[in-house]
Amino acid sequence: MRTMPQIGQIVKVLRGKDGGSYAVVIGVSEHDPYVWIADGDKRRFDQPKRKNLLHLELQPETSNEVASSMRETGRVTNGKLRYVIQKFVERKGE
Numbered sequence: 001m002r003t004m005p006q007i008g009q010i011v012k013v014l015r016g017k018d019g020g021s022y023a024v025v026i027g028v029s030e031h032d033p034y035v036w037i038a039d040g041d042k043r044r045f046d047q048p049k050r051k052n053l054l055h056l057e058l059q060p061e062t063s064n065e066v067a068s069s070m071r072e073t074g075r076v077t078n079g080k081l082r083y084v085i086q087k088f089v090e091r092k093g094e
Helices: 064-073 078-092
Strands: 009-013 022-028 034-038 049-052 056-062
Touching: 009 034, 009 078, 022 064, 022 078, 064 078
Parallel strands: none
Antiparallel strands: 009 022, 009 056, 022 034, 034 049
């Protein structure tokens, strides 16, 4: 059984036109293997992409900023999504 993704978790997109890019989980479906992801740039918070978990590689990192923002207000700014992904990529050294 795969681990369930968390809101705020960083994922690497494996399939589709965004393949190879990173995004942040902003919504989790409890009944099917899908999550909603956004990167704050091409894929804005207001128009998240619904992705099958099989097409994503969950990264071991979760952004507490995004998670708490989603808990408190139900949304997160595109700037914060871009910032979180940028910092993650810098730390990974890609």
